[in-house]
Amino acid sequence: xxxxxxxxxxxxxxxxxxxxxxxxxxxxxxxxxxxxxxxxxxxxxxxxxxxxxxxxxxxxxxxxxxxxxxxxxxxxxxxxxxxxxxxxxxxxxxxxxxxxxxxxxxxxxxxxxxxxxxxxxxxxxxxxxxxxxxxxxxxxxxxxxxxxxxxxxxxxxxxxxxxxxxxxxxxxxxxxxxxxxxxxxxxxxxxxxxxxxxxxxxxxxxxxxxxxxxxxxxxxxxxxxxxxxxxxxxxxxxxxxxxxxxxxxxxxxxxxxxxxxxxxxxxxxxxxxxxxxxxxxxxxxxxxxxxxxxxxxxxxxxxxxxxxxxxxxxxxxxxxxxxxxxxxxxxxxxxxxxxxxxxxxxxxxxxxxxxxxxxxxxxxx
Amino acid sequence: xxxxxxxxxxxxxxxxxxxxxxxxxxxxxxxxxxxxxxxxxxxxxxxxxxxxxxxxxxxxxxxxxxxxxxxxxxxxxxxxxxxxxxxxxxxxxxxxxxxxxxxxxxxxxxxxxxxxxxxxxxxxxxxxxxxxxxxxxxxxxxxxxxxxxxxxxxxxxxxxxxxxxxxxxxxxxxxxxxxxxxxxxxxxxxxxxxxxxxxxxxxxxxxxxxxxxxxxxxxxxxxxxxxxxxxxxxxxxxxxxxxxxxxxxxxxxxxxxxxxxxxxxxxxxxxxxxxxxxxxxxxxxxxxxxxxxxxxxxxxxxxxxxxxxxxxxxxxxxxxxxxxxxxxxxxxxxxxxxxxxxxxxxxxxxxxxxxxxxxxxxxxx
Numbered sequence: 001x002x003x004x005x006x007x008x009x010x011x012x013x014x015x016x017x018x019x020x021x022x023x024x025x026x027x028x029x030x031x032x033x034x035x036x037x038x039x040x041x042x043x044x045x046x047x048x049x050x051x052x053x054x055x056x057x058x059x060x061x062x063x064x065x066x067x068x069x070x071x072x073x074x075x076x077x078x079x080x081x082x083x084x085x086x087x088x089x090x091x092x093x094x095x096x097x098x099x100x101x102x103x104x105x106x107x108x109x110x111x112x113x114x115x116x117x118x119x120x121x122x123x124x125x126x127x128x129x130x131x132x133x134x135x136x137x138x139x140x141x142x143x144x145x146x147x148x149x150x151x152x153x154x155x156x157x158x159x160x161x162x163x164x165x166x167x168x169x170x171x172x173x174x175x176x177x178x179x180x181x182x183x184x185x186x187x188x189x190x191x192x193x194x195x196x197x198x199x200x201x202x203x204x205x206x207x208x209x210x211x212x213x214x215x216x217x218x219x220x221x222x223x224x225x226x227x228x229x230x231x232x233x234x235x236x237x238x239x240x241x242x243x244x245x246x247x248x249x250x251x252x253x254x255x256x257x258x259x260x261x262x263x264x265x266x267x268x269x270x271x272x273x274x275x276x277x278x279x280x281x282x283x284x285x286x287x288x289x290x291x292x293x294x295x296x297x298x299x300x301x302x303x304x305x306x307x308x309x310x311x312x313x314x315x316x317x318x319x320x321x322x323x324x325x326x327x328x329x330x331x332x333x334x335x336x337x338x339x340x341x342x343x344x345x346x347x348x349x350x351x352x353x354x355x356x357x358x359x360x361x362x363x364x365x
Numbered sequence: 366x367x368x369x370x371x372x373x374x375x376x377x378x379x380x381x382x383x384x385x386x387x388x389x390x391x392x393x394x395x396x397x398x399x400x401x402x403x404x405x406x407x408x409x410x411x412x413x414x415x416x417x418x419x420x421x422x423x424x425x426x427x428x429x430x431x432x433x434x435x436x437x438x439x440x441x442x443x444x445x446x447x448x449x450x451x452x453x454x455x456x457x458x459x460x461x462x463x464x465x466x467x468x469x470x471x472x473x474x475x476x477x478x479x480x481x482x483x484x485x486x487x488x489x490x491x492x493x494x495x496x497x498x499x500x501x502x503x504x505x506x507x508x509x510x511x512x513x514x515x516x517x518x519x520x521x522x523x524x525x526x527x528x529x530x531x532x533x534x535x536x537x538x539x540x541x542x543x544x545x546x547x548x549x550x551x552x553x554x555x556x557x558x559x560x561x562x563x564x565x566x567x568x569x570x571x572x573x574x575x576x577x578x579x580x581x582x583x584x585x586x587x588x589x590x591x592x593x594x595x596x597x598x599x600x601x602x603x604x605x606x607x608x609x610x611x612x613x614x615x616x617x618x619x620x621x622x623x624x625x626x627x628x629x630x631x632x633x634x635x636x637x638x639x640x641x642x643x644x645x646x647x648x649x650x651x652x653x654x655x656x657x658x659x660x661x662x663x664x665x666x667x668x669x670x671x672x673x674x675x676x677x678x679x680x681x682x683x684x685x686x687x688x689x690x691x692x693x694x695x696x697x698x699x700x701x702x703x704x705x706x707x708x709x710x711x712x713x714x715x716x717x718x719x720x721x722x723x724x725x726x727x728x729x730x
Contacts, residue, residue: 018465018730052672074673094673095628097639097689100383120629123688151674152629152637263460264485264517272517274462278704279729282647307417307700308439308459308729309516323488324462335672339643339705342727362707364644364673365383 005296009350010259010326016352019261019326020275022337023345026353028255029237030062036219036236037067043222043231048072048091048212050234053335055360056344057085059237070114072214072232076104077363083113085359091212092117093144093179093232095124095152101365102127106135116210118144118179120154125166125173132172140176141167142210147193148186153179157196164197164206177210180225184217187224194227217248240334241293242285256344257295257328258337260310262321271321273302273310275329279340280310285332292329297321302329370661374715375624375691381717384626384691385640387702388710391718393620394424394602401584401601402432408587408596413437413456413577415599418700420725421709422450424602435479437579437597441469442728448478450724456577457482458509458544458597460489460517466730467492471500481575483509483544485517490531490538497537505541506532507575512558513551518544522561529562529571542575545590549582552589559592582613605699606658607650621709622660622693623702625675627686636686638667638675640694644705645675650697657694662686667694 006014013021040047046069051060060071060082070089073079079090096105096117108115109131119125119141132139143163146153154160160178167175178197182190198208213225214232216239222231235242238256239249260275280291282305291302291310299317302310314320321327331337338344339361346353371379378386405412411434416425425436425447435454438444444455461470461482473480474496484490484506497504508528511518519525525543532540543562547555563573578590579597581604587596600607603621604614625640645656647670656667656675665686668678679685686692696702703709704726711718 014463015465018463018469020729095637095639097626097628098379098383100380104383120631121688124628146631150632150635151671151676153631155631261462263462263489266485266511266518266520267515270515272460274460275729277646277648277701278727281642282649282701283642284647306516307704311516323486336642336647339672340727341729362643362705364385364640364706 004325005321006326007350009347009352010328012352013259013345014261014326017345019259020279021259021345022256022341023259023347024238024256025347025349027348028253029059032237032239032253032255033063033066036233039219039222040231041067045222045228046230048230048232049237050232051078051082051360053234053338054237055338055358056356057082057087057359058356060085060087069230075363075365076101077365078360079108079115080104081360081363083108083111088112089114090116091142093214095119095121097124097127102131103134105131109135109137109139116140116142116176118142119163119167120144120152122163122166125163125170129170129172132170138172138174140174142177142179142212143167144179145193145197147180147190148183149181151181157193157200160197161200161204164201165204168206175206177208177212179212181214182218182225184221187221191225194225198227216243217246219248235334238334240285241288241330241332244330245285245288254330256334256337257330258292259326259328262323262325262327265323269313269315271312271314273312274308275310276308277305278307279337280305280329280331281333281336281340283333283336288332292331294327294329296327369690370686371691372715374712374717375693377717378624378710379626379691382710384624385644386624386710387621387706388624388712389603389621390712390714392713393618395427397602397604397618397620398428398431401598404584404587405596406432410587410593411595413595413597414602415597416443416447416725418599418703419602420703420723421721422447422452422724423721425450425452434595440728440730441466442730443725444473444480445469446725446728448473448476453477454479455481456507458579460484460486462489462492467496468499470496474500474502474504481505481507481541483507484528484532485509485519487528487531490528490535494535494537497535503537503539505539507542507544507577508532509544510558510562512545512555513548514546516546522558522565525562526565526569529566530569533571540571542573542577544577546579547583547590549586552586556590559590563592581608582611584613600699603699605650606653606695606697609695610650610653619695621699621702622695623657624691624693627688627690627692630688634678634680636677636679638677639673640675641673642670643672644702645670645694645696646698646701646705648698648701653697657696659692659694661692
């Protein structure tokens with residue numbers, strides 16, 4: 001008879017808080033925060049962590065205390081929560097658009113928060129000029145540049161220069177630099193884009209005060225983009241199965257796990273977890289096999305989901321989990337999992353600590 | 366110059382509430398509620414809608430006012446919210462397990478709420494007996510039966526009978542019947558499973574007071590399972606792209622849309638919506654192409670997501686949406702989208718009404 005796979009901590013979490021529970025180990029979180037800061041320090045870059053991963057002003061404060069210069073948000077609603085939580089140097093790596101958002105941006109700026117939004121088109125730039133007018137304050141803007149990811153961002157240095165000039169041409173706006181998010185296999189192209197942009201800007205008397213690079217996998221490329229001034233990393237605070245897959249993290253670096261109970265073993269080769277797509281999400285992590293790594297049963301495959309069911313294929317798993325076992329799962333993509341819950345459970349090693357509000361959860365607007 | 370694709374309502378929602386916004390049309394909701402009730406009435410089945418889709422006690426009350434006998438929940442946390450909202454006849458179509466959950470189940474039952482949970486294994490049944498002991502009340506339990514879906518549920522009538530006998534053998538429990546969720550191509554097998562179970566139960570003096578069937582696509586099969594007593598449908602209150610794909614709904618039946626703004630047109634054949642996997646979710650709706658149907662641009666394909674970016678492939682779309690256009694998207698799977706937001710925006714036709722709290726959002730425990 002093998003000993004139970006359910007650790008005393010897992011049993012305690014299930015007994016006191018119930019499962020599923022999204023749990024972070026603060027010891028690992030602190031180690032990950034320190035590592036990120038060290039990596040930025042070593043490369044001579046300012047650290048501007050992306051809070052889309054943790055959505056907590058408390059964790060952002062831990063990042064600041066470790067040396068972060070400011071934070072990055074993806075949405076204005078996240079920035080509002082962070083500002084209320086005492087964070088006053090905020091980069092928003094997103095095109096903000098529409099009068100409702102411009103009124104809110106103006107409010108933040110007027111309240112003395114340094115909020116730098118991004119733009120990849122003139123419509124968005126002209127909106128920021130209106131926000132600056134409403135706030136009666138200058139707003140610094142970055143031009144988002146796309147060097148191969150095909151997300152947002154101007155596609156050519158020529159467009160970047162034209163947009164920078166448009167920003168600088170508005171009396172209420174200040175051109176502050178560029179936002180990059182280089183694909184790992186496009187470092188040289190990204191450098192060439194940056195160099196050409198810089199040269200073209202100089203001809204118009206414009207300088208790059210900020211060159212922001214991004215991504216947790218790109219931490220191994222820090223220093224490769226000459227002229228970068230700061231870096232945005234979100235996922236590294238917790239890590240996930242995607243980061244394991246690309247070699248950006250080891251299992252010991254994974255600070256977050258979803259604790260779930262095996263509630264059914266209806267067939268000999270299969271089982272059901274009480275955690276489905278409404279907890280672990282359907283995010284495949286860019287095409288990973290299965291929907292998470294069960295630490296206690298790495299050969300049990302989470303083959304599919306219903307909303308509240310995780311379907312286990314136990315064909316390759318021996319011994320197999322039994323009904324009532326509480327397991328811990330490293331999710332495919334940690335940022336979207338945190339966004340499913342109002343509270344994270346906090347632990348240190350094998351000790352339950354408490355809970356932490358995900359204050360910016362669901363701030364999609 | 367074509368007229369703007371942005372409707373006055375979309376413009377108003379963007380201006381007053383911002384995008385993305387998850388919007389329901391109450392006229393369509395009321396029509397869908399009435400249709401479901403009529404379908405159940407016509408088949409002689411009690412209507413027990415599944416609230417996992419809307420997670421709102423207010424909408425559940427509208428369903429009750431239309432004739433629903435009670436409601437179905439997937440999680441105990443949902444049942445608690447619904448009970449607090451005045452719903453006292455609750456089926457939980459799920460294996461509840463663990464002492465934390467048994468204490469909460471006992472509390473609900475003791476408060477006079479009729480909560481019937483399900484079981485597909487003896488461990489779960491014995492837990493319910495403990496909850497009944499704590500509550501000092503009898504608890505009615507259904508046996509979940511799997512007739513081909515490979516989710517939870519006993520796989521054979523023999524197991525169903527054994528589990529029913531175990532339930533009936535506990536002094537605090539009452540065997541109330543079976544929960545079915547038949548695949549559409551397994552109606553005959555499901556009928557055979559039910560008939561064999563009924564006959565076997567009779568030999569032990571046990572009867573099926575409740576035979577619960579489920580699923581919105583199965584509304585076209587109502588009446589095909591002889592002996593069914595009630596039906597659970599969730600998605601039909603809103604409908605989605607999955608229901609369009611399987612023919613269970615038409616576009617006019619879709620009550621929910623995600624309103625999103627085009628914030629970038631970085632390439633001639635592509636664009637970006639301000640709505641990504643943290644709003645529309647990565648749920649593929651069982652393998653649909655793309656991540657939603659844009660009503661104003663049905664040929665624009667939402668080809669991928671970042672967390673807050675919806676990537677548009679506009680290659681087949683003419684005219685193409687422009688920066689600043691506000692579009693409305695029928696999501697692949699509506700139940701998981703509702704679960705992303707704290708509030709739904711409500712409209713009637715082209716009139717903005719207000720907002721409605723998604724009170725049971727994120728109640729995964």
